[in-house]
Amino acid sequence: MFGPRLRRLSLLIALGTAPGLEAGEVEVLHWWTSGGEAQAAARLRERVEAEGHRWREFAVAGGGGEGAMTVLKSRALSGNPPSAAQLKGPEIQEWGELGLLGELDAVAEAQDWDALLPPRVAARMRHDGHYVAVPMNIHRINWLWGNPEVLAAAGVAMPTSLDELFAAGEALRAAGVVPLAHGGQPWQDATLFETVVLAEAGADFYRRALVALDPQALGSDTMIQALTTFRRLRGLMDEGVPGRDWHLASAMVIEGEAAMQLMGDWVKGEFAAAGLVAGEDYLCAPAPGTEGAFGFTIDSLAMFRVAEAEDLAAQRDLARLALSPQVQVAFNRAKGSIPARRDLAVAAFDACARLAIDDFQAAEAGDALVPSLAHGMALGGEAQRAWMDIVSRYFNDPTISPEEAARRLVSLAHALP
Structure with a gap:
């Protein structure tokens, strides 16, 4: 009878390419296309190709992934899905319900994913009790990024x-600097809004309003206050917001045109790609008012069913390599996120990542982890897009009152099954 360690070793050997089996191909659909993201994806591709497999790149630009999901639906529903696709949260379950995802249980057992992954991460990688996706990372949403030289010149510190934040905005305006860099796309507006909700009302209210979509919470005075504060943030931005990509907003902070940006930690990949050092050339802190809470999203690769034996072997190698220590470190250092597996030495990461690792563990222990609605961890598909549309329209149309926006959110909650 095999013991657990010997059994895992035998599984790892069995998962290797069998003698006589040709190298396979993995076609990977993703939207890791900006500077830091592209470098992260390259680290995974290099490892896959080093094992003799062919990596077929299928990158679709767009920070929110909407373009990639449109392409995936067209391909998958016509019977020609990629080997793997970047999916998040409920989307994994939706594709699993269609019977299109392949199982990764053998890989998961061989690497002991149940022990390596935080429970809330592992749960999102399973469908119907089986692993069908591999997590690449954990992103924190509620971050504030700052240019230390710009802030110092205006005589302000990173707001807590x-x-x-609003007081700092006045000083920065007086110094001739844009206080807050932002990109005017629905997913970016929604990212900002959920951060404000977390800051104004805390993790429990956040879960009631933005995860459970409780109509009472959505229509409450607390939500109306959050919507009011959200609208006020528009006054800290410049007139070039509409249509701006997120990485161009990050570039404004890097170049000193703007002082700060509220955005997830993929921003750090842009700073790293520009050769900047965390804690010295740029500053990071929990978004004002959210210290102790951790809004998260997870980049994962879901595996679609493949027919050829060599392609199945390549797909399983992709999953195994994605969660290997080497790829987890290299990918996340380039991407700006933290590893999905929790047994890696923190010394390999920069000051902001080390803070994120500590904060994730503290939030996990304190029940202050909240899944991002804007980034597909709380709702999927049409419901998420409808929610983002309401939030973005309100942010950009001053004729819509906070009370009316709250009523629209309540109506959406009632309309969902």
Whole structure:
């Protein structure tokens, strides 16, 4: 009878390419296309190709992934899905319900994913009790990024509350600097809004309003206050917001045109690609008012069913390599996120990543982890897009009152099954 360690070793050997089996191909659909993201994807591709497999690149630009999901639906529903696709949260379950995903249980057992992964991460990689996706990372949503030289020149520090953020904005405006860089796309507006909700009302209210979509929470005075504060943030931005990509907003902070940006930690990949050092050339802190809470999303690769034996072997190698220590470190250092597996030495990461690792563990222990609605961890598909549309329209149309926006959110919650 095999013991657990010997059994895992035998599984790892069995998962290797069998003698006489040709190298396979993996076609990977993703939207890791900006500077830091592209470098991260390259680290995974290099490892796959080093094992003799062919990596067929299928990158679709667009920070929110909408373009990639449109292409995936067209391909998958016509019977020609890629080997793997970047999916998040409920989307994994939706594709699993269609019977299009392949199982990764053998790989998961060989690497002991149940022990390596935080429970809330592992749960999102399973469908119907089986692993069908591999997590690449954990992103924190509620971050504030700052240019230390710009802030110092205006005589302000990184704000720790929303009141301090607005006060800093006044000083930065007086110094001739854009206080807050932002890109005017629905997913970016929604990212900002969920951060404000977390800051104004905390993790419990966030889960009621943005995860459970409780109509009472969505229509409450607390939500109306959050919507009011959200609209106020528009006054900290420049007139070039509409249509701007997120990485161009990050470039404004890098180049000193803007002082700060509220955005997830993929921003750090842009800073790293520009050769900047965390804690020295740029600053990071929990978004004002959200210290102790951790809004998260997970980049994962879901595996679609493949027919050829060599392609199945390549797909399983892709999953195994994605969660290997080497790829987890290299991918996340380039991407700006933290590893999905929790047994890696933190010394390999920069100051902001080390803070994120500590904060994730503290939030996990304190029940303050919240899944991002804007980034597909709370709702999927049409419901998520409808929610983002309401939030973005409100942010960009001053004729819509906070009360009316709240009513629209309540109506959406009632309309969902």
